Amino acid sequence: MRDMGIHRQNHYMTEQTARGAYSLTGKVVLVTGASRGIGAAVAKRFGAAGAKVAVVYRSGADAANAVVKDIAAMGTEALAVAGDIAKADDAKSMVAQVVARFSRIDVLVNCAGVAEYRPFEKTDLELFRVTFDTNVFGTIAMIQAALPHLPAPGGRIINFSSALATRPIPTASIYSASKGAITSLSHALAKEFGPRGITVNTIAPGVIETEMTTKILKERGDGIKAMTPLGRIGQPDDVAGVALFLASPDAGWLTGRSFIVDGGVS
Numbered sequence: 319m320r321d322m323g324i325h326r327q328n329h330y331m332t333e334q335t336a337r338g339a340y341s342l343t344g345k346v347v348l349v350t351g352a353s354r355g356i357g358a359a360v361a362k363r364f365g366a367a368g369a370k371v372a373v374v375y376r377s378g379a380d381a382a383n384a385v386v387k388d389i390a391a392m393g394t395e396a397l398a399v400a401g402d403i404a405k406a407d408d409a410k411s412m413v414a415q416v417v418a419r420f421s422r423i424d425v426l427v428n429c430a431g432v433a434e435y436r437p438f439e440k441t442d443l444e445l446f447r448v449t450f451d452t453n454v455f456g457t458i459a460m461i462q463a464a465l466p467h468l469p470a471p472g473g474r475i476i477n478f479s480s481a482l483a484t485r486p487i488p489t490a491s492i493y494s495a496s497k498g499a500i501t502s503l504s505h506a507l508a509k510e511f512g513p514r515g516i517t518v519n520t521i522a523p524g525v526i527e528t529e530m531t532t533k534i535l536k537e538r539g540d541g542i543k544a545m546t547p548l549g550r551i552g553q554p555d556d557v558a559g560v561a562l563f564l565a566s567p568d569a570g571w572l573t574g575r576s577f578i579v580d581g582g583v584s
Contacts, residue, residue, distance in 0.1 A: 340566040343368030343394075346420040347565065348413070350374040350403055350460060351430030353382035355528035356478070359554030360427055360561045361396070365389030367562055369425070371396045372416040376403070376430070395420070403430050403456030406463075413463040423467045425474040425565045428457045431497075433530055435489040446492055453496035457503065471515020474565045477504045479522040481580045497522070501576050508574030517573035519564050524580025526552040546581040556581075 347364045351357035353375035362385065365371050371389050373396055375382040382398040389396035399415050401408035416423060432452045434445060457477055468475070479500040486494035501520050508518040525531055525542050535542070535551065543551055557579050563569055564577075 340562055340568070341368050342425075342562075342565065345369045345424040345565075346372070346416070346422050347425040347427065348372040348374060348416050348423050348460075348464060349427040349429055350456070351376075352385060353378040353398075355530060356523065356526060356554045356557050357427075357429035358385050359558040360429055361385055362388055362392075363555070363558035363562050364425070364427075364565070365392045365394050365396060368394055370394055370420050372412075372420070372423075373398045374403070374412055374430070375400060403428075403460055404451040406459045409456070409459035409463040413460070413467065417467055422469070423464050424469060424472065425476065426460060426464045426468065427476045427478075427561055427565075428460055429478045430456060431478060433490075433493045435493065435534070437489055438491050441492055449492050449496050450499075453493075454499045454503070457500060461507070465511075465516075468516055473511075473514070473516035474569075475504075475507070475511070475516065475518045476561055476564050477518070477520045479504070479520045479576060481522050481524040481578050481583070483522060484578075485583075504576065505574045512573060517564075517569070519569070519572055519574070520576040521557060521560055521564070522576050522578045522580075523557050524552060524578070524583050526554055526557060528554060542583070545583045547584075548581045550581070552579070552581050 347369045349357055349361045352361040352373040361371050361373050373382050373385050386396040386398045397419050399412045401412040403409055432449060461475060477500050480497040482490050482494040483497040483501050504518050504520040511518055560577055560579055
């Protein structure tokens, strides 16, 4: 009986993958930090769902163009747009380029972020500014730039926080504080934009295997895996599916919520 259950589950998953869990054909999605890591996985997942995708990045043009190529191979359109979200003028320019190409923006995914772990005694104003300018102001700047183009009702904003916002570790105080700010910002904006029919939600990943986490996984990977009931390290695709769900019709009644995606770490 157990084998039959597994067979039925695998059959369902195969069918679901073949037809796509959600179709976003005709939608336009802007993803920041989309040249690598979680952002790239999110951009590709939306492309696989049929959406037109703007791949926004600050550095790594080759990587961004590779993501665009991968999405184009799925049969939809993609555009690489370079700029620094921590600069309001860049945010406006990038949004303008996306609207000029695709005429609209339906979903904004604020995935770009920076992280530097440093003992609190060695924290200085430069670290604070770099972290908050990108992680917090960059999110604000992109929302302000994109908001006039989001459909009301129907627009979706998906911000990225971190599990460290509520479960910080030593040396991550500034990063954790910046991501805590994103959680609060999202909750507040959900109330402000709700009357327009625009949802605002937050994804808070745990440790996901990306370039950004190479050092911490080398130092603490076995311990992190041991704390995870699923017995493995999270992958970018584990997070990308949550982003796709929050942009789907099934998430129309969800707003102002933060979803911790960490494999059940305790």
